[in-house]
Amino acid sequence: MSSPRRKRHIHLDDANNSSDDDRKPPAKKKKKSSKKSSNGQQQQDLPDFFSVDLVATKIFSFLDTKELYAMSKTSKYVRCLIRHEHVVRSALMHGGHAQQSMTNLVELVRHCSIWTPTALRLLRLCNGRRCEHCNAARVNCVNKDYGLFLCWNNCITSNHFSKKVGMNKKWKPLVTHDRCAAATYSSTAFIFLHPFKDSCGDPAGPLITKVTMDKVLAKKTTLDKELEKLDQQRHEHAARHAEEIIATFENSQQEARDRKTEKEKAKEEARGNAIERKRENVKQFLSKLEAVVDDNAPWKQFALEHKETTVYTSACNTVQMKCSFTHEVVKDCLKAPSKATKKKIQGMKQQLEEGFNFIWENCLHNFEFMPETNEFEKTMKAYCGREFYDMMHIQSITASDVAKLKTLLQNGSDPIPTLLPSLPRCVERAVTDRLLATVVAEGIAERKNSVFLRAHALHLWRSLRKTTDLAPHNRLNACLNKFPKMAKEWIQFKEPPDSKACLDALSLSAFFPRKG
Known part of the structure; x- marks a missing residue:
């Protein structure tokens, strides 16, 4: 048996002694398969389900403004992905103060009367809770006149931010300009004093301020020239961002209305289901209470008589007991039927038996206890028996009244004033x-x-x-x-x-x- 070294020499000798015709060409590497099909066309790549566009366009648009703002604080890369259309759609879809703020901003952006906000500033405005100048917690949404998150009393109407001018020949042509953001009230108006910058140092708020108006009034320039200068100072993508805000707002309005209708319908359906569940639970509780009360008790039907009420939330009582004393005993379980344990039901039964047995034993339910020694007493007894039919006089009796009646009868006093207020x-x-x-x-x-x-x-x-x-x-x-x-x-x-x-x-x- 030859060694491996011997075999290697044999192979080398055979290769050297063999002719060129017998020698085989070396194996070639397989070429990578081309992305072309048999007909020569390029095959389409499968969609990447984890692409950045999908995350930014689909997921961001379905987040609430608060969730979107929290997500923007995770990293700079995520903040770069947030666009105006995501913020506008999120604000419209979820309603509330964010939707109102977006509506106020879009009207100002449409007239180009304010600096076009960036996507992150737009997101901050939708989530605003405090004045962006004095930090007062008195602001709910963006001011519709200036597009800023400022409080009215301390900032806008003060001399620090605005000036009150009259709608006269001097100021009216400037204040009523399409691109002038001012708060007009019949014969007066509030105009901004100086250009405003947000916390990041970017210009925000009205384009035209009193500084611009003073230049125009001094006849040093015209309003159109000043607007051209201001437009040149705006961000290079401001016009595109404004168009994106307006287009997204108009395209998402109908979807927002449909979603609001669906949410209201789902909310109404859930409310109705909650009320029906509570009605069923209350019926089960009253059935259990009726089962433990003795059927031979003469007051059972009167004490447990009730009627269903029309309610709009599940927090309200779906049943009103005919007798106030019974309602006072069972009111906790009528409000929360899940609390009706066996022990509580037995306690309620005992309270009802003590109260109504006392009333029936002393004939307080039919005025049989009233004497007839003279004409006045006969007249009163006949009147009470005729007018207070169906035991109407004890329907409004309470637990405190029962305790008072017990004390009066023990002392030999007249119970009529307590029975008939x-x-x-x-x-x-x-x-x-x-x-x-x-x-x-x-x-x-x-x-x-x-x-x-x-x-x-x-x-x-x-x-x-x-x-x-x-x-x-x-x-x-x-x-x-x-x-x-x-x-x-x-x-x-x-x-x-x-x-x-x-x-x-x-x-x-x-x-x-x-x-x-």
Whole structure:
């Protein structure tokens, strides 16, 4: 077996001894494939999904102005990618103060009355919160007259930035020029004193200031020549940037309106879904509360009766309980049904049982506790039973009223004033009803004269209350004795004895108790 060295010599000898015809050419390297197709045309490169243009044009345009400003602070390279169209579209798409600022700026840029802002300054203006001169937190959007983020009271109207001039022959031709940015108010106007520079040292704000106007008024130059000089001082790309701002604003307006409509529609749909979820949760809570309350309780239907309300946000109560006492007990769970745990529901059940059992046991719901020892008490009991049907008098009762009623009954006091807060009015209505029914029953007068008869009866009752110290039942008996005769006189003479007092009694305030 030959060694590798021996084999190498053999190969070299064979190569040297072989003829040129037998020798094979050395292997050639394969050429790189051409980007041309078989028909000779250049193949198109596939799109680069991570290209700078895609990031700048697509992603930046969908960012909020705050997010775009935060992204611009990451590096100088990212700041160079931000263009005017990104800022304009972002401001229009997301609305708010940024959209209002952009609308104010575009009108000034359209008339070429301000220095065209750079993309970064445009972004800073859309995110502004404080005055760019005095740092006062009183500014929400760019001033529509000057295109600057300045406060009105401390900066614009002060002598430091602006001057108040009259709309006379001297100033009116200059102030009303298309390219003059000034705040005009009927007979006066505020013009800028000196050229303004932002925090970066770039010119900003109105092109024409009082300095320019003074030169024109001194007849040293014309306004058109001054504007030509100012245009030459502007950035070389200012005109292109202005066109880009205006074009992007006009092209994005309809899309911004469509997006606003979609957002409002989605917001409305989400609000409706939230309200429906809350309604369903409240229904489940009331069903659980109804299940734990004893079915044999006579007050169960009255205590748990409720009605659905029309609400516009999920924060409002979707249900209003008929009884104020019940609503006071369950109001926390009506507002937040998720808080309705088993322990809380049992506690609510106990509170309802204590309150309503006390009312039903003492017959406070149907006035059966009221005595009938004299005519006045009979009249009041009949009136309360007739007027306060469906237990209307305890619908507005609260937990504090229940505690007060317990104390009154324990002390043997009258609970009527607590049950009927408008007791003086109820007494007057009950008495006038009784007197009117008496004269109608006796055939002295007809029901069609009830309005004037009621006014006369009310005047008689109040007169006896002021002029005598009689008890209510004795006062009623006196009215029953006097009123039929006085009613006959009124029917006969077609007017009551005291017409002025009758007119006073006919007023709405006559049915309410007088103070003092």
